[in-house]
Each structure stands twice: as structure tokens, then as C-alpha cells.
Amino acid sequence: MGLSVMRLLPIFLGALAGLISDELAVQAPMVVEAKVGATAILNCTFHPPAKDLILYWTRLDSAGGISSVYIHYQGKVDTRFTDPTYVTRSSLVGDLDKGDASLRLGPLSPADRGTYCCRVKHAHGTDVAETQLHVLNSSRLDTPWTLQVDPSGLTDTTAPPSTRPWLDANANSTWVWVAGLGGGAVVVLGVLWGWHRRRMHGGTLASPPPQLSAPH
Known part of the structure; x- marks a missing residue:
């Protein structure tokens, strides 16, 4: 009797596994x-x-x-x-x-x-x-944000995607557009260098500001 049960046990377990796998x-x-x-x-x-x-x-x-x-x-x-x-x-x-x-x-x-x-x-x-x-x-996924720098007051203001120019004393338009996606942002500060050069040389911007790499 015990031997018969032992022989049937693998068959029973195999059938049970098949039922479980077919669920x-x-x-x-x-x-x-x-x-x-x-x-x-x-x-x-x-x-x-x-x-x-x-x-x-x-x-x-x-x-x-x-x-x-x-x-x-x-x-x-x-x-x-x-x-x-x-x-x-x-x-x-x-x-x-x-x-x-x-x-x-x-x-x-x-x-x-x-x-x-x-x-x-x-x-x-x-x-x-x-x-x-x-x-x-859509704006949450792919609309860039913009940072603008006002050379006259050194004030950073966040602006919508349409860039607003800032005018200096010589009516020269200087602006900077900084765009970022998601959690990353790239900041361009070249305009600050131009403003500094203008003040040091009596309001004349002799050469354009160098391209500065944004910090990583």
C-alpha cells in the first residue's frame, strides 16, 4: 500500500503543477x-x-x-x-x-x-x-524655462519663453537666454562680462564678451 502511494506521488505532484501553471x-x-x-x-x-x-x-x-x-x-x-x-x-x-x-x-x-x-x-x-x-x-515635459539678467541692476528675473531685451545707456540691446529642460539648467553669464568691460572703459563695449561655459 505504502509503495503504491509513493509511486503515485510524482504523478499527483506533476498534475498539480500543471494545474497551477495553467491558472x-x-x-x-x-x-x-x-x-x-x-x-x-x-x-x-x-x-x-x-x-x-x-x-x-x-x-x-x-x-x-x-x-x-x-x-x-x-x-x-x-x-x-x-x-x-x-x-x-x-x-x-x-x-x-x-x-x-x-x-x-x-x-x-x-x-x-x-x-x-x-x-x-x-x-x-x-x-x-x-x-x-x-x-x-505638455509644458511639464518639454517647455524650457528662461532666466534673464538685467545689467543695470544686476537683478535676475525669471521670464516667460519670449525674451525681453534690456537697453543700456547707448541703446545697445543686451540680453541673455538661458534654457533648461527638466531638472537641469544651463546659465549663460557672458552679459555680465560685457557690462563689466563697459564700466571699466567709459561705457564703450570694445569687444563682445567671451563665451563662458556653464557650470556642470
Whole structure:
């Protein structure tokens, strides 16, 4: 009796491992970021793949409301219950036969921020994965900031991207444009050298200021 059990144990464990490995599992990144007006790819994969499945993409907003973003049912997209605001802006980019349920969404608006749920259901079960979509303003990603220096008062003032010239006593226009992206900034101080030379030589700027390398 004991010998028979020992012989059957590997078979039982192998069958159990097969059941566990065949259990449906869905995975998606925790966060996706994209700009207003751009297109976001919401990645979602599942295992094991299956041809006969139901795919639901839904959005949960901060107020607890749920919107139907994309539905794939009986081998094709089903728009009967999809929120009208997503019908023309959502499409499947993944290959479901290979376990890829990734979604393309765009163009984005600030109202698209929220939690997106990728839910897959087939013969091996049902599972869901969530992704936070952050929709960022364009200025937050790629608009440079500007620093201008007033030679008359040695006052640094932050200005919008349109540069304003400063006029000296000889009506010569001197200005400096300093642009930075993200957390890095490049500061050009050549105008200070010109101002110093002008004061030392009686208000005449004999030569242009040298190009100074910004500190790293």
C-alpha cells in the first residue's frame, strides 16, 4: 500500500503543477505617463493564451465611477457597451493569440487620468491587472524655462519663453537666454562680462564678451 502511494506521488505532484501553471495570470505595469494630445500604450499580457476569451478594459476615476473603454468578445471588438468617448480613441495593439491584450488610447485629454483595468476571462479562469495613467501637460515635459539678467541692476528675473531685451545707456540691446529642460539648467553669464568691460572703459563695449561655459 505504502509503495503504491509513493509511486503515485510524482504523478499527483506533476498534475498539480500543471494545474497551477495553467491558472490564468494577467500582468500590467503599475504606471504609464503620456502627454496631453499624445497616444498612450497600456500594456497588458496574460498566460496561458487562449482563442476563446473575453477581454474588458475599464477605467476607474477618482470619484469611483467606472467607464467601459474596450471590449473584445467572441473574436471581435464589441462597442455596444463601450463608453462613447472611447469608441474611436481605443484600439487593440496586442495579439490575443499570443497573450497580449495591450491597448492604444489617444489622443489623450486630462479627463483620461485614472486607473485602467485589464480583465481577461477564459477557460483557465479570470484575472485582472491595473495601471495608473498619468496625463501630463505638455509644458511639464518639454517647455524650457528662461532666466534673464538685467545689467543695470544686476537683478535676475525669471521670464516667460519670449525674451525681453534690456537697453543700456547707448541703446545697445543686451540680453541673455538661458534654457533648461527638466531638472537641469544651463546659465549663460557672458552679459555680465560685457557690462563689466563697459564700466571699466567709459561705457564703450570694445569687444563682445567671451563665451563662458556653464557650470556642470
